[in-house]
Amino acid sequence: MKHLITTSVLGLALLAAAPRGQAQNADRRWGIGLNVSAYQYKGNFGSEYWKLDQAEYGPGLSINRYISPGLDMGLHLSYVELKHTTAQGNPYYGSSFETNVVNANLGFKLKLNNGWALKEDAVVQPYLLVSPGLAFASAGGTLNRDNQSRNFDESKTYFDVHGAAGINFRLGDAVGLFVQTGQHFPLGANLDNQPNRDDNSIDDRYLQHTVGLNIGLGKAKDTDGDGVRDKKDKCPDTPAGVQVDENGCPLDGDKDGVPDYQDQCPTEAGKAELQGCPDKDNDGVRDKDDDCPDQAGTAALRGCPDADGDGVADKNDKCPDTPKGVQVDANGCPVDADGDGVPDSADRCPNTPAGAKVDANGCPEIPQEIRKLEQPIRFRTNSTQILPSSYPTLDKMVRALQEHPEYSIRIVGHADSRGTDEYNQGLSERRAISAKNYFTQKGVDPSRIPTLGMGESAPAAPNTSAKNMSQNRRVEFRFEFFIPDQQPAPQP
Structure with a gap:
C-alpha cells in the first residue's frame, strides 16, 4: 500500500506540471509513463485472481515511442513483492512465500484511435498491449508438507509473456491517464517454490491491474508560435502575436474574410480590398472615410461626386457645370485672376487692370x-x-x-x-x-x-x-x- 500512495502522489504532481495533451504522438514521439499496479498471484498455493483485498501493489515506469497512428512501442519496467500464505485445506497448509519480481518487457501497443475506428485525438483511446520480456524473481519463504517444513531462497530469470487491454483517456496534447488489465506468464517460473509442477510451464502467473499517466516529452512543432501545433494548424504562417482560433487561424470577428489584425473595421463586415471596411455606395472609399456614403464619388474627394470633374465636390461646387479642363477656385467656379468677369480659360487679356471695362475676350474695350x-x-x-x-x-x-x-x-x-x-x-x-x-x-x-x-x-x-x-x-x-x-x- 505504501508503494501505491507514493506512486500516486508522484503521478499527480507530474500531471499538474505537464503540458496538456495526449502523451506521445506525431509531434511528441517520446514519452514517459508512471504507474501503480495491483498484482494477483495464481499458482500451486492457490489463487488471488480478482480478489482486490489480497492484491499486492507496486510501482512501474515505461519509456514509450510513437511509431504510427496505430502503433506505439515501449520499454515497461515494474516491481512487486508477491506474497501468499496457504489456507486450511491446502496440502501445503502453513506454507508461505515472499517473492520480489522485476519485470522488463518490450511492449507493442496496438491503438484503436488510429484514424479508422477513432480519431487520433479522441478523448477515449482503447488499445491492446503485447509485451514479451523477462521476469527477474527472487523467491523466499517456507514450504510446509506432511508436517515437515523447510525454508527456501532462490533467484531466477524467466522469459515472460505479457498481454493486456486498456483505455487511455486524453487529457490534452501531452498527458494521458490510462487504466489497464493484463496477465503475466513467466514461462517455467516457480514463484512459490512448490516442487510438484505441471507440464505446461505456466504453473505460476499473475494478473496486473494498472493505473498511470503517460506524459509526452518535447514540444509540439509550432512554426508560427501561435500555440497551435503545426499538425492541426490550418494557418501555419500566422504573424507573431496575432490571436488565433482553435485551428490556428487569425480571429475574424465579423466573418468578412479579413482577419481582425488586418481589419480596419473589425466589427463590420466589409471588403478585403478595403481592409475589411464596408462601402455602401461601392465607390471604393470606406464608409468611415466617405463624406458622401450614399453617393458614389472619388477617393480624391473623400467619396463625394464631382459631376463636372473640376476637383470640387458637387456639394461644395457653386458652378457645377464648369467645362472640362477649366481651372477653378475653391468654390468650383472658373478662375478669373484679373477679376474682369471673364474666366482665365477664355480671357485673352488675363492681366487687365482692375476696374477696366473689357470685351467678351476679357480685353480692354476699344474706344x-x-x-x-x-x-x-x-x-x-x-x-x-x-x-x-x-x-x-x-x-x-x-x-x-x-x-x-x-x-x-x-x-x-x-x-x-x-x-x-x-x-x-x-x-x-x-x-x-x-x-x-x-x-x-x-x-x-x-x-x-x-x-x-x-x-x-x-x-x-x-x-x-x-x-x-x-x-x-x-x-x-x-x-x-x-x-x-x-x-x-x-x-x-
Whole structure:
C-alpha cells in the first residue's frame, strides 16, 4: 500500500506540471509513463485472481515511442513483492512465500484511435498491449508438507509473456491517464517454490491491474508560435502575436474574410480590398472615410461626386457645370485672376487692370472713336482690287494701328451670290488678303492683321438686286486688343 500512495502522489504532481495533451504522438514521439499496479498471484498455493483485498501493489515506469497512428512501442519496467500464505485445506497448509519480481518487457501497443475506428485525438483511446520480456524473481519463504517444513531462497530469470487491454483517456496534447488489465506468464517460473509442477510451464502467473499517466516529452512543432501545433494548424504562417482560433487561424470577428489584425473595421463586415471596411455606395472609399456614403464619388474627394470633374465636390461646387479642363477656385467656379468677369480659360487679356471695362475676350474695350473707323470697303464684281474711294477709310485705320500698337485689326472678306459657293469662298479670302496687303505695305506688322473669308454666307443685304449685291462685295474690319504671339480668335 505504501508503494501505491507514493506512486500516486508522484503521478499527480507530474500531471499538474505537464503540458496538456495526449502523451506521445506525431509531434511528441517520446514519452514517459508512471504507474501503480495491483498484482494477483495464481499458482500451486492457490489463487488471488480478482480478489482486490489480497492484491499486492507496486510501482512501474515505461519509456514509450510513437511509431504510427496505430502503433506505439515501449520499454515497461515494474516491481512487486508477491506474497501468499496457504489456507486450511491446502496440502501445503502453513506454507508461505515472499517473492520480489522485476519485470522488463518490450511492449507493442496496438491503438484503436488510429484514424479508422477513432480519431487520433479522441478523448477515449482503447488499445491492446503485447509485451514479451523477462521476469527477474527472487523467491523466499517456507514450504510446509506432511508436517515437515523447510525454508527456501532462490533467484531466477524467466522469459515472460505479457498481454493486456486498456483505455487511455486524453487529457490534452501531452498527458494521458490510462487504466489497464493484463496477465503475466513467466514461462517455467516457480514463484512459490512448490516442487510438484505441471507440464505446461505456466504453473505460476499473475494478473496486473494498472493505473498511470503517460506524459509526452518535447514540444509540439509550432512554426508560427501561435500555440497551435503545426499538425492541426490550418494557418501555419500566422504573424507573431496575432490571436488565433482553435485551428490556428487569425480571429475574424465579423466573418468578412479579413482577419481582425488586418481589419480596419473589425466589427463590420466589409471588403478585403478595403481592409475589411464596408462601402455602401461601392465607390471604393470606406464608409468611415466617405463624406458622401450614399453617393458614389472619388477617393480624391473623400467619396463625394464631382459631376463636372473640376476637383470640387458637387456639394461644395457653386458652378457645377464648369467645362472640362477649366481651372477653378475653391468654390468650383472658373478662375478669373484679373477679376474682369471673364474666366482665365477664355480671357485673352488675363492681366487687365482692375476696374477696366473689357470685351467678351476679357480685353480692354476699344474706344468708340476707334470703333467709328471700322468702315467696310467695296470691290468690283469678281475682283480683289480695292476701289480707290476706299483708300481714305483704309488710311485712317492704318494711322490708328500706328498710334496704338496695343491694337490689332481683323479683316473678314465677303462675296455676293454669283458663282459657286466654292468659288465665292476663295474670292472672299483673296479680298481679305488684298486688304491686308494694303496695311502691310504701310508698315503694319502682318501678325497684327488676321484674315478670314466668309464667302457668300453672311450677306449685308439680300442678293436680289445689283445695288444689294454691290454691298455684299466687301471687306469688314474689327479692331481688337493685340497680344503678341497670340492670334485673335476668328469671328464671323
